[in-house]
Amino acid sequence: MAARTRDRQDPGAGNKAVYVYGILPGDIEIEPGTTGVGDPPGEVRVVRNGDLAALVSDVDTDKPLGRPEDLYAHEELLDSSAADVPILPLRFGAVVSSDEAVTGELLGAHHDEFMAALQQLEGRAEYVVRGRYVEDAILREVLSEDQRTAQLRDQIRGADEEATRELRIQLGEILSDAVTAKREQDTRALGDAVADNVAASVVRPPTHDLDAMNIAFLVETSAADDLEETVAALADDWRDRIELRLIGPLAAYDFVDTANPAPDS
Amino acid sequence: MTVMQQPGGMSGGRPQPSGLADVIDTILDKGLVLDAYVRVSLVGIELLTIDARVVIASVDTYLRFAEAVNRLDIGHDKETLPDLVGDMEEGGAKHKTKGALEAAGDKLREFAESQGGQGGERAGAGRRSRKNGDS
Numbered sequence: 001m002a003a004r005t006r007d008r009q010d011p012g013a014g015n016k017a018v019y020v021y022g023i024l025p026g027d028i029e030i031e032p033g034t035t036g037v038g039d040p041p042g043e044v045r046v047v048r049n050g051d052l053a054a055l056v057s058d059v060d061t062d063k064p065l066g067r068p069e070d071l072y073a074h075e076e077l078l079d080s081s082a083a084d085v086p087i088l089p090l091r092f093g094a095v096v097s098s099d100e101a102v103t104g105e106l107l108g109a110h111h112d113e114f115m116a117a118l119q120q121l122e123g124r125a126e127y128v129v130r131g132r133y134v135e136d137a138i139l140r141e142v143l144s145e146d147q148r149t150a151q152l153r154d155q156i157r158g159a160d161e162e163a164t165r166e167l168r169i170q171l172g173e174i175l176s177d178a179v180t181a182k183r184e185q186d187t188r189a190l191g192d193a194v195a196d197n198v199a200a201s202v203v204r205p206p207t208h209d210l211d212a213m214n215i216a217f218l219v220e221t222s223a224a225d226d227l228e229e230t231v232a233a234l235a236d237d238w239r240d241r242i243e244l245r246l247i248g249p250l251a252a253y254d255f256v257d258t259a260n261p262a263p264d265s
Numbered sequence: 266m267t268v269m270q271q272p273g274g275m276s277g278g279r280p281q282p283s284g285l286a287d288v289i290d291t292i293l294d295k296g297l298v299l300d301a302y303v304r305v306s307l308v309g310i311e312l313l314t315i316d317a318r319v320v321i322a323s324v325d326t327y328l329r330f331a332e333a334v335n336r337l338d339i340g341h342d343k344e345t346l347p348d349l350v351g352d353m354e355e356g357g358a359k360h361k362t363k364g365a366l367e368a369a370g371d372k373l374r375e376f377a378e379s380q381g382g383q384g385g386e387r388a389g390a391g392r393r394s395r396k397n398g399d400s
Contacts, residue, residue: 017308017310020299022296023297059310061308061310064310064311064312064313065310065311065312065313066312066313067313068285071285071288071289071292071293072285072288074292075288075291075292078292088297089292089295089296089297090296090297090298090299091292091293091294091295091296091297091298091299092292092293092296092312093310093312094297094299095299095307095308095309095310096299096303096306096307096308097306097307097308098306100306101303101305101306105302105303105304105305105306106299106302106303109302110302128287128291130287135333136337139330139333139334139337140337143334143337149334153334153335156331156335157335168327168328168331168332169324169327169328169331170327171327171330171331171334172324172326172327172328172329172330172331173322173327175327175330175331175333175334176322176326176327176330179330180322204290205320206320207286207290207320208320209320209326209329209330211320214290247287250291251296253291253292253295253296254295256296256297
């Protein structure tokens with residue numbers, strides 16, 4: 001609790017650079033000893049410029065980042081902060097040359113934009129609902145709903161694998177399309193069910209063939225319990241066909257906009 | 266004034282309720298892009314990470330689905346012995362292919378999925394512990 005902004009020692013030393021996690025209001029503090037990315041992990045510091053602050057730590061530019069520990073460190077710092085204060089999360093891997101670059105080129109030059117964005121996030125956090133179909137259950141569902149699939153399955157069964165390749169592809173495509181349709185339907189159903197509990201939502205693209213839904217919600221802190229109850233009730237309804245998870249509170253990764261995105265490189 | 270809490274702590278086993286797969290989906294392609302704000306002082310650093318995977322239906326996907334339906338049949342009473350043997354052989358071959366593909370294309374995620382499975386995740390209860398500080 002007694003943390004203070006520390007001046008970096010030896011700003012020009014070696015291959016040190018400054019890793020930036022996120023941007024927050026200037027009146028925050030961080031517990032001493034909090035560690036971030038890198039091996040060994042750097043200590044997280046607060047760099048301030050007026051009513052804005054950034055969470056940073058020193059990194060060695062000669063060492064690559066991206067081990068699971070780095071990824072966890074980045075997200076855990078942001079998420080644990082987001083539970084208490086508004087924070088604008090930066091994408092993993094944001095590195096600048098010095099603290100002065102953070103205070104000047106980052107915080108100073110974009111002050112109004114960041115302040116406005118932080119105000120939008122005041123009292124809110126992100127929650128993600130992920131659903132995964134129970135494979136057997138969802139396939140049986142499709143088989144019972146679409147006669148073609150059962151016929152194809154009977155044709156394929158016991159036959160030579162190479163000889164039935166086209167039939168297999170045909171069957172698989174019907175199944176894949178059916179699961180896609182179910183995903184859209186169940187995603188809508190979830191969105192409708194929680195509509196009263198959330199301020200905004202973003203449907204994320206599926207990352208697995210059997211994803212049932214992957215939606216990010218921006219939620220008022222005061223509505224978080226209601227959201228949890230609604231999702232728990234749905235999880236119970238869908239018990240046999242979808243494994244449902246509620247993840248949060250998280251930093252608002254899906255609800256921060258980069259005004260002027262850099263081209264992909 | 267708000268005091269931020271230290272996340273987990275290195276020694277005591279950090280809480281990882283959302284699993285590495287979720288982390289990858291979240292922090293690698295979402296959040297503010299630094300390049301859009303900082304140009305002069307930007308430092309490039311090597312990243313080991315992979316892109317978050319997006320599902321694109323392909324022939325492989327279709328064959329996997331067809332195979333999954335075939336597996337469903339195993340254990341059905343009506344099935345004759347030759348059918349069963351045939352199914353099991355196919356299953357074994359497919360598993361091998363799948364494993365090789367995943368290993369080549371997506372090692373990190375594979376690790377992530379296996380991690381995610383043991384994270385004590387439950388339907389409706391997979392959330393992080395919430396701090397009821399200021400609301």
